[in-house]
Amino acid sequence: SDFNSSDEMLTKAITDLLTKEHNRHVVYINNLSHFDGVFLVRILGILQKADDNIKIKITKRDSTIINIGVSYIINNEVKSLHFRDSLSMLPSSLRSLAKSFKVEDKSFFPYNFVNNINIPLDYIGPVPRFTLFDKISVKEYLNYISKFKKNNWSLRDETIKYCLQDCITIHQILTKFNFLIYRKFKVNINRYPTLPSLAFGIFRSNFLGYNLNLDKKIPILVGEIYDFIRKSYTGGAVDMYIPHSSPKEKIYGYDVNSLYPFVMASKDMPLGVPIHFTINNLPDSDFDFISYYKKEFGERPFGFFKVKITSPAKLQHPILQTKVKTPAGLRTVAPLGTWTDVIFSEEMYNAEKLGYKFEIQEGYIFKRGNIFKNYITNLYKIKENTPKSDPMYLISKLLMNSLYGRFGMDYKMDEHSFVNSKTLESLIKNKFIELSNPIQIEEDLFLISFLDLKKYDNIEIDQFHEYNISVSIASAISAYARIHMSQFKNNKKYKIFYSDTDSIYINKKLHKLFVSNTELGKLKLENVFTEATFLAPKVYGGRLESGEEIIKVKGLRHEVIKNELDLNKLNYLLHKNNSIIFNQTKTFRN
Numbered sequence: 001s002d003f004n005s006s007d008e009m010l011t012k013a014i015t016d017l018l019t020k021e022h023n024r025h026v027v028y029i030n031n032l033s034h035f036d037g038v039f040l041v042r043i044l045g046i047l048q049k050a051d052d053n054i055k056i057k058i059t060k061r062d063s064t065i066i067n068i069g070v071s072y073i074i075n076n077e078v079k080s081l082h083f084r085d086s087l088s089m090l091p092s093s094l095r096s097l098a099k100s101f102k103v104e105d106k107s108f109f110p111y112n113f114v115n116n117i118n119i120p121l122d123y124i125g126p127v128p129r130f131t132l133f134d135k136i137s138v139k140e141y142l143n144y145i146s147k148f149k150k151n152n153w154s155l156r157d158e159t160i161k162y163c164l165q166d167c168i169t170i171h172q173i174l175t176k177f178n179f180l181i182y183r184k185f186k187v188n189i190n191r192y193p194t195l196p197s198l199a200f201g202i203f204r205s206n207f208l209g210y211n212l213n214l215d216k217k218i219p220i221l222v223g224e225i226y227d228f229i230r231k232s233y234t235g236g237a238v239d240m241y242i243p244h245s246s247p248k249e250k251i252y253g254y255d256v257n258s259l260y261p262f263v264m265a266s267k268d269m270p271l272g273v274p275i276h277f278t279i280n281n282l283p284d285s286d287f288d289f290i291s292y293y294k295k296e297f298g299e300r301p302f303g304f305f306k307v308k309i310t311s312p313a314k315l316q317h318p319i320l321q322t323k324v325k326t327p328a329g330l331r332t333v334a335p336l337g338t339w340t341d342v343i344f345s346e347e348m349y350n351a352e353k354l355g356y357k358f359e360i361q362e363g364y365i366f367k368r369g370n371i372f373k374n375y376i377t378n379l380y381k382i383k384e385n386t387p388k389s390d391p392m393y394l395i396s397k398l399l400m401n402s403l404y405g406r407f408g409m410d411y412k413m414d415e416h417s418f419v420n421s422k423t424l425e426s427l428i429k430n431k432f433i434e435l436s437n438p439i440q441i442e443e444d445l446f447l448i449s450f451l452d453l454k455k456y457d458n459i460e461i462d463q464f465h466e467y468n469i470s471v472s473i474a475s476a477i478s479a480y481a482r483i484h485m486s487q488f489k490n491n492k493k494y495k496i497f498y499s500d501t502d503s504i505y506i507n508k509k510l511h512k513l514f515v516s517n518t519e520l521g522k523l524k525l526e527n528v529f530t531e532a533t534f535l536a537p538k539v540y541g542g543r544l545e546s547g548e549e550i551i552k553v554k555g556l557r558h559e560v561i562k563n564e565l566d567l568n569k570l571n572y573l574l575h576k577n578n579s580i581i582f583n584q585t586k587t588f589r590n
Helices: 006-015 032-050 094-101 138-148 155-185 195-208 223-230 259-266 289-297 345-352 373-384 391-402 404-408 421-429 471-486 558-564 567-572
Strands: 025-029 055-061 064-074 077-085 251-256 269-278 303-310 322-326 329-333 338-344 357-369 415-419 433-435 439-442 445-452 496-500 503-506 523-536 539-544 549-553
Touching (some): 025 155, 032 077, 195 404, 259 391, 269 303, 391 404
Antiparallel strands (some): 303 338, 539 549
16 A cells, blocks of 8 residues: 555665665575566566666576676766575575574464455454464464464554564574674675585685696686586486385385585596597507506596497496487486497496496596595584584585586576667577577566577687686586496395485395495485385385385475375386376466
8 A cells, every 4th residue: 555556666675775875785585586586577677777877687597596786876886786595595494594593483474365365455353274374383373373362463464574574584594694604714605696606615715725736726618628528417317127116025215425525525526627639530440548548647547538338238227327319308318238428437437347338539638636525524524513403504514515516507608688679679680699588578678588609609718717617527526426326236235126316225224334324425224115116216105114105206296295195006106007197286487
């Protein structure tokens, strides 16, 4: 009732922030990327169209908003404000973060009550019933309604209180997070829009060291070499081998303790200036590049090679994977047969033990060195010596697992702009512009995403120092992880039913040398099933000795699995042509 429309309200909320005092401030919005940003971006576009002094710059990765920069002019001076998603910095719910950081908890709210179109927005009356609240226990509900014994419940008042408490909670969390990060690492979180970028900043400023010679520096890779090595970056291996356990056969589920941090701390990474080689034109067809290199330099070559791969004729669990084009898109498979691919040298040497054969055609050779040990061991020490109730436990865990992916980013980035129809038409006609689905905000205002192909022609590395990416590092880490998991495949001591990136399900207990609840790289026993069914990657379930069932189905909502799926239904799907249809509501954003 304070405004004529929600657009007017949001416009006022934003323009009130565009002051001299707020210059270079960061506004954190919880779930900006996936909810609030949908509404905010539209209003910002309209503001820019109406005022030449306001300019908007949006930074996105895929569909995730990383940063919305707003520049504005006051007294002929350019000022700036940044909108960011707090979930990109602390990827967890506000309620669980409030508990971890020991700050005021967010309140409860009856979403299902207010979403009823028949409920007036000025409703005053009894507290909505328990089932209309989301994620609240009976005890919490009884405590909540006790506050309204003398007064009626007002939807308007409680909505305002709920939104205000959310803001207070997130402010307290981020303030405490920033204080703890600065106290420990002397880094300010406001300089970094996401958790991976923060982890990278901490790594560079606290652990990398600037006295490294050229041979040991992390290479920045763009252009042809980036495209070449990117082919080896295929991610984790997920496979289903045996669909069902035998009667009275127990299935033991093990998870690796911090798989990626483990390989980062213990393995050499590709460093220095890469050297390209090719052996396609050599006259000797029997030339053994590995033996030649070892003879010349005293060690096997370390790097990424384009190779012709021939697998053993029979291998129960193939360990090398590749991406193939299918009618449904790119799929990752671990085949038998012969194919050509790009592979990390250490994964190639590991596969040779099982009888894989390789013919090297060309590649890039790197220096090698361990650059992550201090970073990981320092954070792991904090995690192990800190109670789970202390926020530093969560912080150390997040930072350990957030650095790896930062190196594998694509340096080719879409740009995002608000344009009028005339500019849009010229971009459509430009053969050097790869335009994504333009979104009409209002008449003669469009939000576009586009890739400027000319920008990436004949590129120089110096142009891309700001990205600080090295796909060779990311690919090596994921390859080392697959190597670590490969030791549990093709093992005659037990049957393996299912394996994920960092877990295995087998019919016997592992030797105690492999097992630990805390040690990096060791496996901890998560579950013991008396019966288990594995239908497909990310689709499996089992019954514990207690009788409790654990069901995992990627894509199905937790509520649907809990209420409509059990082990008997999974077993029904083991039979050919059987199917079960589940109905669930999914939301999509534009």
